[in-house]
Amino acid sequence: MPAEPVPFKVADLSLAEFGRNEIRLAQHEMPGLMALREEFGGSRPLANARITGSLHMTIQTAVLIETLVALGAQVRWASCNIFSTQDHAAAAVVVGPDGTPDDRRGVPVFAWKGETLEEYWWCTEQALTWPDELGPNMLLDDGGDATLLVHKGAEVEDAGLVPDSSDDEPEEWRVVLGVLRASLATDPLKWTKVAGQILGVTEETTTGVHRLYEMAKEGTLRFPAINVNDSVTKSKFDNKYGTRHSLVDGINRATDTLIGGKIAVICGYGDVGKGCAEALRGQRARVIITEIDPICALQAAMDGYQVSRLEDVIEEADIFVTATGNLRIITAEHMSRMKHQAIVGNIGHFDNEIDITGLGRLPGIRRNTIKPQVDEWIFPDGHAIIVLSEGRLLNLGNATGHPSFVMSSSFTNQVLAQIELFTRTDQYPLGVHVLPKQLDERVARLHLDALGVRLTELSKEQATYIGVPVEGPYKPDHYRY
């Protein structure tokens, strides 16, 4: 029990009871995490781990955080998106299962729904700034912002100065540089010290993993990383089944538009795009895919989707969703050509897939906020489009993200990755690693009972015949599932 009251900055601690109720419901839907609590609650493999997490502060994340705590870890948390925090979840985590708003016994959380960019990076810095000289020794990242701040901070400290920012750069970059400028002035070795203590990072999502591989290639990566995203039980489940659930939820909550009969364009046919396309087809929209990769494009065509260029369908579609992980997919010029009341949203990690800044700079355009995270942008000729969550992740901004069960699969990988990196540090040299397949299969196994799945067991003879151990792993590493 910490002697000091738990530090925090959340929207409203009085929401804690509501949050706790939802956490209780979510625990039932997160059998993988609960099984880990059961298995490791006694041995506490994460004792002495000081974990800074930067990941959407939702109810499901609350179950993750409290699982890490049950396994012995100390934890500080920020969200990785300005809109994705569920304020009742944040409050409940701060208060803790045994505390009250006046007697907080939970985990320090710095997150609320609707942060400004300055506030967002302040929160990230708070999560990385522990009360004593000891910083975090583990990162749990989603999108790589915590990893980025530590790396850029240490880089800036090596150089001894913060580069000037220009107007051409995204606004967010100027905010990051502002944070680093301030920390350089007060503690010129802050991030170098933090980076030096970190044993490793476990990264949740495609975008963050991409950044890690880039850093590893450039030789700038300062600690080992486990790519959780590419566990089969993460990327296939969370990216595909999670978005399949929450995309439609987000569009419905935001607009309540009838999806059946509409024309929907999905940009990108990776795992996320596939889930989105299936969901919208399930609602009987006519789905059109845009792709740059011939393999994914062919997959889409063979799945029965029309594959077109965005330019060619921009005037006919009713719904546009970006799921590429790339930037400038939908430009301001595209949006100006869309149908009246076309719906535009992004389900990729960052808000750079749709050029909202460019949209706002169009001469004569007006923005009319219908409700939070739903904006009507009215062009000078009177026609308008509806932009969801300002181009940020609409399934989190307009709905509640992936459902608990999907996140259980994803987060069970996170916890196993944290245990691996923290307890078997010497097995993971500097670089980016994926979880061993046995652990991937274990994550899946932990979720079967809850769904009433009865797995068939290989006989010894059968196992020998296909050349695998009876207990797995069953597939070669290159198997694509």
Place this chain on the structure above:
Amino acid sequence: MSSETGSGRDGGFGSYIADPGLAEGGLARIAWAERAMPVLGLLREECASKQPFAGRSIAACLHITAETAILAGVLTAGGGRVHLAASNPLSTQDDIAAALASQPGVFVNAKTGVDRETYYAHLHRALDGAPDLVVDDGGDLVNTLHADRPELLPAVVGGCESTSTGVARLRQMAAAGTLAFPVVAADVSVTRRMFDNGHGTSQSVIDGLLRATNILLAGKTVVVAGYGSSGSAIADRAAGFGAQVIVTEIDPVRALDAIMRGHRVLPMAEAAPVGDVFITATGSRDVITGEHLAAMRDGAVLANAGHFDVEIDVRALGDLAVRVNRGIRPYADEYVLAGGSRLILLADGRVVNLIAAEGNPAAVMDLSFAAQVLALMWLISGEAGLPADLHPMPAAIDTEVARLTLAAHGTRIDELTAAQREYLASWRQGS
């Protein structure tokens, strides 16, 4: 070689078929189909004991398939004499015709590939039996009866027509006041729509398309003309194969339904240049015209699922072609157009599921024919008391068909309790 069998037998009636020697193979196929037609099996038992058609003559114009043979067996088991003519010369299965001709009480006039003149001669021979009842599939038999054999009309008690195409023709006759007896429109029965058009035609049309071409449907653009009960099911199945589906329609309600089910709807002129496969299922004519054909992509496949061969303008296709490679596969002809593009026409533009495949699966025809047998029993019993007009299939027959089918499948359903019946009745009264 045509064969005339049993001249002088059974009051002078005989059969005109290709080869009586094929009977044994045909009987084996009929026995196979019988396994999938348990409802007709139940009706045959009922007919055998009640003899509803005793001494009656039934003229039937139907596709000469194993399923039709089972129907004929039910009618003869009920005491009737069946005079059959083929409703499409290309769909006649000669082994089935031979097998039927070997059965007592059945007279068959059908041979695959006969010309138009012979086709009509066969209709006349079926009418020579002086029918009490007529069973039609497309309306040619009823039409010929009215146009050329008016002396037979007074004896006709009634009939039934199984296709939408035939029903449309009969509706014209009824409107003009020329229909001389009551006809039950079997195409609009619920069971027929659901099973025959919906489940049966769509499966067998895809079957015909695949047998004739072996084309991979995933990734292809399939244009379905007409989103009625057949077309909508064809479209949904094509989508299930991973094809992109484009629907063409003339009816705004059907077009809206197609849109709401996630299909793309375009005019044929815009669909023509983008489709890989075209399937017509409209019941109308000139759905795919020369102008459309000229705009099509190299390798486009053309198939008609509608009853008549007028949906694709085959003559225009011939006019456009500089060369025709007949029979590049069974039931597939390649038309090479002046620009070099090659269009593949299946089954000469005739109904593809019956010609390139085996028509509706027997299980579907089981329901369709069971409804018609019940309709004929109702008409001949005198209970119907219907005026000379086109009449919908009575709901009671639909319900009976569904009941028999469930019984044959061993499926049990719930029954309303007395309290539920009362509740529903009072709800209807608005209390």
